[in-house]
Amino acid sequence: MDKFRLLFQHFQTSSESVMNGICLLLAAVTVKLYSSFDFNCPCLARYNTLYGLGLLLTPPLALFLCGLLVNRQSVVMVEEWCRPEGHRRKDPGIIRYMCSSVLQRALAAPLVWILLALLDGKCFVCAFSNSVDPEKFLDFANMTPSQVQLFLAKVPCKEDELVRDNPARKAVSRYLRCLSQAIGWSITLLLIVVAFLARCLRPCFDQTVLLQRRYWSNYVDLEQKLFDETCCEHARDFAHRCVLHFFASMQSELRARGLRRDLVGEPPEALEDLEGGSGKAHLRAVCSRKQVDHLLSTWYNSKPPLDLAAPPGLQGAGLSHRAPMVAPGTDLSQHIDV
Amino acid sequence: MDKFRMIFQFLQSNQESFMNGICGIMALASAQMYSAFDFNCPCLPGYNAAYSAGILLAPPLVLFLLGLVMNNNISMLAEEWKRPPGRRAKDPAVLRYMFCSMAQRALIAPVVWVAVTLLDGKCFLCAFCTAVPVAALGNGSVAPGLPAPELARLLARVPCPEIYDGDWLLAREVAVRYLRCISQALGWSFVLLTTLLAFVVRSVRPCFTQAAFLKSKYWSHYIDIERKLFDETCTEHAKAFAKVCIQQFFEAMNHDLELSHAHGPLATATTPSASHSPTEGAEEERGKLRGITDQGAINRLLTSWHKCKPPLRLGQEEPLMGNGWAGGGPRPPRKEVATYFSKV
Numbered sequence: 001m002d003k004f005r006l007l008f009q010h011f012q013t014s015s016e017s018v019m020n021g022i023c024l025l026l027a028a029v030t031v032k033l034y035s036s037f038d039f040n041c042p043c044l045a046r047y048n049t050l051y052g053l054g055l056l057l058t059p060p061l062a063l064f065l066c067g068l069l070v071n072r073q074s075v076v077m078v079e080e081w082c083r084p085e086g087h088r089r090k091d092p093g094i095i096r097y098m099c100s101s102v103l104q105r106a107l108a109a110p111l112v113w114i115l116l117a118l119l120d121g122k123c124f125v126c127a128f129s130n131s132v133d134p135e136k137f138l139d140f141a142n143m144t145p146s147q148v149q150l151f152l153a154k155v156p157c158k159e160d161e162l163v164r165d166n167p168a169r170k171a172v173s174r175y176l177r178c179l180s181q182a183i184g185w186s187i188t189l190l191l192i193v194v195a196f197l198a199r200c201l202r203p204c205f206d207q208t209v210l211l212q213r214r215y216w217s218n219y220v221d222l223e224q225k226l227f228d229e230t231c232c233e234h235a236r237d238f239a240h241r242c243v244l245h246f247f248a249s250m251q252s253e254l255r256a257r258g259l260r261r262d263l264v265g266e267p268p269e270a271l272e273d274l275e276g277g278s279g280k281a282h283l284r285a286v287c288s289r290k291q292v293d294h295l296l297s298t299w300y301n302s303k304p305p306l307d308l309a310a311p312p313g314l315q316g317a318g319l320s321h322r323a324p325m326v327a328p329g330t331d332l333s334q335h336i337d338v
Numbered sequence: 339m340d341k342f343r344m345i346f347q348f349l350q351s352n353q354e355s356f357m358n359g360i361c362g363i364m365a366l367a368s369a370q371m372y373s374a375f376d377f378n379c380p381c382l383p384g385y386n387a388a389y390s391a392g393i394l395l396a397p398p399l400v401l402f403l404l405g406l407v408m409n410n411n412i413s414m415l416a417e418e419w420k421r422p423p424g425r426r427a428k429d430p431a432v433l434r435y436m437f438c439s440m441a442q443r444a445l446i447a448p449v450v451w452v453a454v455t456l457l458d459g460k461c462f463l464c465a466f467c468t469a470v471p472v473a474a475l476g477n478g479s480v481a482p483g484l485p486a487p488e489l490a491r492l493l494a495r496v497p498c499p500e501i502y503d504g505d506w507l508l509a510r511e512v513a514v515r516y517l518r519c520i521s522q523a524l525g526w527s528f529v530l531l532t533t534l535l536a537f538v539v540r541s542v543r544p545c546f547t548q549a550a551f552l553k554s555k556y557w558s559h560y561i562d563i564e565r566k567l568f569d570e571t572c573t574e575h576a577k578a579f580a581k582v583c584i585q586q587f588f589e590a591m592n593h594d595l596e597l598s599h600a601h602g603p604l605a606t607a608t609t610p611s612a613s614h615s616p617t618e619g620a621e622e623e624r625g626k627l628r629g630i631t632d633q634g635a636i637n638r639l640l641t642s643w644h645k646c647k648p649p650l651r652l653g654q655e656e657p658l659m660g661n662g663w664a665g666g667g668p669r670p671p672r673k674e675v676a677t678y679f680s681k682v
Contacts, residue, residue, distance in 0.1 A: 037457065042519035043512075044475075051519050058526045065533040069540060079544040160511065231556050238650075239564035243571050246648045250639050251629035289650035293553055300549040 015073065015221050019105055022070055026109040030063055034116045041126035041156035048153060052127025056117050060110030067106030074102045076221050086302025094220070097213040111191065118184030121177035122156070128179075129155040132172055139168035227299065238292075357443055360408070364447040368401055372454045379464035379497040383490040386497075390465035394455055398448030405444030412440060414562055424646030432561070435554035449532050456525030459518035460497070466517055467496040475516060476508030568643065578626035579636075585620060 042051055068074050077098040080090070117123045134140040134148045143151065154163045155172045163169040202210070380389055406412050415436045418428070455461045468490050472481040481489070484507075492504040496513050504510075543551065630636055 038459075040459065040515060040518045040522060042515050044516065047516075047519060051523065054523060054526065058530055062526070062530045062533045065530075065537045069533065069537055075540060075544065078541050079548065082545040082548065157511075157515070161509070232559060235556060235560040236563050236567075239560060239567045242564060242648060242650070243567050246643065247571065247575075247628045247630065247639070249648070250635070250642065254629065254635055292556065292650075296552045296556060297549050300552055 015218065015225075019071055019073060019101075023067070023105040023108050026063070026067055026070065027112045030109045030112045031116065033059075034113060034120075039122045039126075041122070043154045043157040043160060045130060045149060045153045048130055048156065049127050052123045052125075056114065056123045056127070060113045063109040063113060064106050067109050068102065071102055071105060073098060073217075073221060074106075076224055077102060079224070080220055084301050087304055088302075091213075091216065093209065094213050094216045097210075098217045098220075101217070115184055115188055118180050118187065121180040124180030124183075125173055125176040126156040128176055129153065129172065132176065136175070137168055137171055139171070231296075234292075361443050361446045364401070364405060364408075365450045368447040368450045369454055371397070372451060372458070377460045377464075379460070381495045381498040381501065383468060383487070383494045386467065386494055387465050390461045393461050394452065394465075398451050401447040401451060402444050405447055406440060409440050409443065411436060411562065414565060415440065417565070418561055421647065422645050425649045426647045429554075429557060431550055432554045432557045435551070436558045439558075453525055453529050453532075456521050456528060459521040462521030462524070463514060463517045464497045466520075467513065468493045470496070470508065470513045470516065472508050475512050477506065480507055572640075574626055575628070575630065575636075578623045579631070581623045582620070582627065582631075585623075 039055070041048060077095060080098070081095050083090070130149065130152050132152055134152070140148050140151070151163065151168070152172065154160045155169050155176075157163065158169075377393065380386060415433065418436070419433055421428070470493060472478070472489070472493070484492075492507060493513075495502045495504065496508075496510055499510065502510050630639055
C-alpha cells in the first residue's frame with residue numbers, strides 16, 4: 001500500500017513524471033488491446049493484404065492520436081503557439097522542445113503495437129502469404145498458378161479444409177513468421193540503439209539551450225495550471241460574497257418595506273464580515289463581471305512579461321535584455337534569441 | 339478498500355481528473371457489459387437485421403443518456419437555461435460550453451460500445467449474412483438457380499453453426515471470415531475517425547476561440563460554485579431558523595408556565611433556567627439568520643433568487659427594487675474570434 005502511495009506521489013511531483021506515467025499506462029493498454037483482439041484473416045486473395053497491412057498500421061495511428069489527446073502538454077503547446085505576443089515574446093525553441101517531447105511520448109504506444117504484431121507474426125503472414133514465391137517450395141511444382149494462388153491465400157487459416165494438416169502450408173507459414181520476427185527484432189534493436197545514441201550524445205550539443213528550454217516549457221505548463229487554480233479560488237470567493245450580498249440586500253429590502261420584525265440583539269450588517277482579510281485578498285479587487293472578463297481577455301491577449309522585479313505596467317518585452325533588473329548570471333537574452 | 343480510497347483521492351484532486359476518471363470507468367463498464375452480454379442471433383431472414391441494428395444502436399443511446407444523467411452538472415445547465423434574466427444577463431456561450439463538455443464526456447461510453455461491437459464482429463455477421471456474395475465465395479454455379487427466399491433462408495443461418503445446412507452452397511467458415519474481416523475493418527476505421535475528430539477539436543480550438551473559452555470556463559465554474567454556496571448558506575440559515583424557533587417555543591412555554599405557577603414551588607425552580615437560553619449561542623444563531631426571520635421573507639428570498647439573480651458586481655449595495663440595470667450591468671458577450679491577434 002505504501003509502495004502504491006509512493007508511486008502516485010512520485011508521479012505527481014512534476015508534470016514530466018505525470019506524462020511518463022500516462023505514456024506507460026497507454027503502452028500497457030496497447031498490450032492488453034492486442035492480446036484481447038481476435039485476429040481474423042479473411043483468407044481471400046485481395047483482402048488478405050489489405051487486412052494485414054490495415055491491422056498493422058491503423059491501430060498505431062489511432063493510438064498515436066490517443067497519445068496526443070491524453071497528454072495535457074499538447075494543448076499547452078498549441079496555446080503557447082497560438083497566443084498573441086503582447087508583452088511576452090514568443091520563443092520558437094520552447095515550442096519545438098515541447099512538440100518533440102509530446103511526440104516522443106505519443107510514439108510509445110504505436111511502436112509497442114507494431115512490434116507486438118511483428119513479433120507475433122499473424123499480421124505479416126496474412127498480408128504477405130500471396131506474395132510468396134512458389135519456386136521456393138517444392139510442394140507447389142504440381143499445381144497450376146491459379147491453384148497455387150488459392151492455396152497461398154488460405155495459408156493463414158489453419159482450419160480451412162483445403163490446407164488443413166498440409167506440410168506446404170506449414171512451410172510457408174513458418175517462413176513468413178520467421179521473416180516477420182526478424183524484421184520485428186531488427187526494428188527493436190534499431191530503436192534501442194537510436195535512443196541510446198540520442199541520450200548519450202545529447203550533452204555534446206548545446207546543453208545550455210536545452211536546459212533553458214526545458215525550464216521554460218515546464219514553466220509555461222505550471223503557469224497555466226496555477227492560473228486555472230487561481231481562477232477557481234477567485235470564483236469561489238466571488239460566489240461567496242455574491243451570495244452574502246444577496247442575503248444582506250434582502251435584509252435591507254425588508255427593512256425598506258418596514259416588514260422586518262426586529263429581533264432582540266440583531267447583529268450588525270453581514271457586509272462587515274466580508275471585509276475580513278482572506279476574503280478580500282482572494283478577490284484581489286476584481287469584483288464585477290466586466291472586470292473578470294477584462295482580466296481573462298488580457299491574460300489571453302497579452303500575458304505579463306517574465307520579469308518579477310519590474311514594476312507593474314512596465315511596457316517592455318518579456319525576455320528582453322534591456323531589462324536591467326534581471327538577476328545577474330541568468331544570461332537569458334543571448335541564448336534565447338533564436 | 340484502501341486502494342480504492344487512494345484511487346478516489348487521486349481522481350478527486352481536481353475536478354477535471356474526477357470527470358476523466360468517471361469517463362474511464364464508464365468506458366470500462368461499457369466494454370465489460372458487452373462481454374457479459376450473450377449475443378443471440380435469431381437466424382431468420384427478416385429478424386437478423388432488426389436484432390443487430392437494435393444491439394448496435396439501442397445500448398449506445400442508453401449509455402449516452404446515462405452519461406448525461408450521472409453528470410451532476412446537467413441540472414445546473416437546465417437551471418441556468420431556464421432562469422429568468424432578472425438583473426443578470428444570460429450568456430449563451432457559457433451554456434454552450436457547459437453542454438459541449440458534458441456531451442463530450444457522455445459520448446465516450448457509446449463510442450466504446452460501437453467500437454467493441456464492430457471489432458467483435460458477431461453483430462455485423464448477423465446483420466449482413468444474407469448479403470454475402472455467394473457467387474464469389476462459394477459454389478457460383480448453383481447460386482443463380484435458387485429462388486431468392488430460399489437463398490435468404492439458407493444464408494440467414496450462417497451465424498448459427500448448429501443449424502446451418504448450406505455447406506454445399508457456401509462454406510460457413512468462409513462467409514464468417516469474410517464478414518468478420520469487413521466488420522473489423524469498419525471498427526478500426528470508426529476508432530480512427532473518432533480519435534482524429536477528437537484530436538482536431540482539442541488541438542485546433544486554442545487557435546480560435548481561446549479568449550472566449552477562458553471566459554466560458556470561468557463562468558461555468560462560477561455558476562456551479564455559486565449554486566453550491568447558496569445551498570450551503572440556505573442550509574445554515576434553515577438550521578439557525580429552526581434553532582431559534584425551537585428556543586422561542588421553549589421560552590414561550592416557560593413564560594406560560596411561569597405565569598400559571600407564579601406562586602407555586604416551581605417558580606424558584608424554573609427562573610434560573612429561563613435566564614440561560616437567550617445568552618448561550620442565541621446571539622450566534624440570530625446572526626446566522628441575517629435578518630430573514632419569517633416564512634414569508636424566506637419564500638420571497640428563494641423566489642427572488644430564482645427570478646432575479648443578483649448582478650455580477652460586488653462592492654455596491656443596490657436596492658433590489660431599483661432600476662435593475664444600474665451601471666450597465668453585465669452585457670452579453672459576443673463570440674470572439676481571436677485569429678487576428680495571432681502572429682504565427
